[in-house]
Amino acid sequence: MILSAPKKEFRVFLQSLLSSVFLWLLLSASAQATTALRVLLQENAKQVPVGSSTTAVVKDAQGNALGEIEGMSAFRAVGSGQGVKLGDWQANQLSITPRDDGYVWIGNRWYRGKVRLVNRDSNLTVINKVNLEDYLYSVVGAEMPPSWPLEALKAQAVAARSYALHQQENTGNGLYDVQSTTASQVYKGVNSETERTHQAVNSTEGEVLQHNGNVILAVFHSSSGGHTENVEDVWSSPLPYLRGVADYDQTAPVYQWQQAFSPTAMGRRLRVGTVQEIIPQQASPQGRIRRLKVVGDRDTRTLSGDQFRHALNLRSTLFQVQKKSDRFVITGRGFGHGIGLSQWGAHYLAQEGANYRQILGHYYRQVKLARLETDLARN
Known part of the structure; x- marks a missing residue:
């Protein structure tokens, strides 16, 4: 572990790291x-508050200017069977482009760039087009x-x-x-x-x-x-640049964690009744759970590590489960896919x-x- 290593050893590590990637630095x-990025902000929304910090141009899908909205004016875009409705304008798609480097207001935040409102099945999809x-x-x-x-x-x-x-x-x-x-x-x-x-x-x-x-x-x-x-030990296909390496995250507040569940509470989330046993079936070389079996009094389910993690809101799939008295104790490390x-x-x-x-x-x-x-x- 890097935290237990003498400072001198870590300096040697840094020196070797520098020399090993010197040519790579060129x-x-x-x-x-392409520097314009399209970012999904919302989808399946019935209505969305919109506005602009400066005067903004409203256009349809063909780029035709329909009019302008005044800066700091509040509007509400609504999706319906007739398209996107914004004030007196209505079309299948509308865009709002602020003038003079203004910001666009969507939901409860300001964004750079412009916004595109798209009607999909009478709901709104909101996309921010912004410089990378x-x-x-x-x-x-x-x-x-x-x-x-x-x-x-x-x-x-x-x-x-x-x-x-x-x-x-x-x-x-x-x-x-x-x-x-x-x-x-x-x-x-x-x-x-x-x-x-x-x-x-x-x-x-x-x-x-x-x-x-x-x-x-x-x-x-x-x-x-x-x-x-x-990468292939967690997801699917191998990639030559996503290889496992020693991490230096021991100072992280999420480096080690623990969560406990009663068999009933856990079973409710996993939909198996009261949990009786948890059996790991496959793990990565570093110990991340890839597949496990959950045995309950009503059902038995085989889950991926990610399914189990998300159902119980765990920080990662790098964990172990122990039955202690009247509860299951999950002890894990790290936060994220690793x-x-x-x-x-x-x-x-x-x-x-x-x-x-x-x-x-x-x-x-x-x-x-x-x-x-x-x-x-x-x-």
Whole structure:
């Protein structure tokens, strides 16, 4: 464990880390990236509060200007069988674009860029179209405390930028590229921006992680519990850059945790009656539960580790279960899927003097840092 190792040994680790990724640090130009990102904010909504900090133009799906709304005026977009209704305007799709670098109001937050309101089965799908770098100002602050060391924030910025572009290029659909929740990465609009998140994003502008010339799936998590995972041991297909490595997250408040359930309470959540026995059936090399059997007095179910985790609201699938007296005690480590960048590991490494390139080079293997040639115009 890194915390029990002498300081001198950790310095040797940092020195070896620096030398091992020296060539990897060289930046290279790549093809121009698409910098406008489409972020899903809401879907299946009956109505959504909208507005703009400045005068904003309202357009239909064909780009025809329908009119303008005044700055700081409140509206409510409504979905119906006739389309999206906003004030006196109605169409299957409407967009709101603030003038003069204004912000758009959606729900209860301000966002940069513009908003698109789409009618789908009489419900609203709300999409924020925003410049990639502006988007990252928010994501870095939503995914990592802005008070953390700047090098950790910069590592987060590069990982989040890489992840967003990978999703845009590989999994985005006709309406949006990423979601605004942990289903993709957390995005809270202007609310989570700070001077430090701007600094982290601006100082790494356009930098992404690549493998064989392609932007990688730069997933990240809070804390692995001591060692990250090979991606195929948790999900499905192997990737050469998502390999398990030693983590340095022992200072994380979520490094170790414990939860207890009565057999009745657990059975209610798992829908098996009163739980009698829990039998692990498959685990990853690091001990993450991939499959287990839950035996109840009414039913027996075989669940994936993720299904069990989400049903009981556990922090990770790296856990053990013991029956103690009249309850089941679950003792675990880490928070999240344990693949790729460990945020608490990045925090510790940055505190000990590692820069963001070293941090990224440790958690993502066989990659290089590339600077994309991006169109810097906002919106």
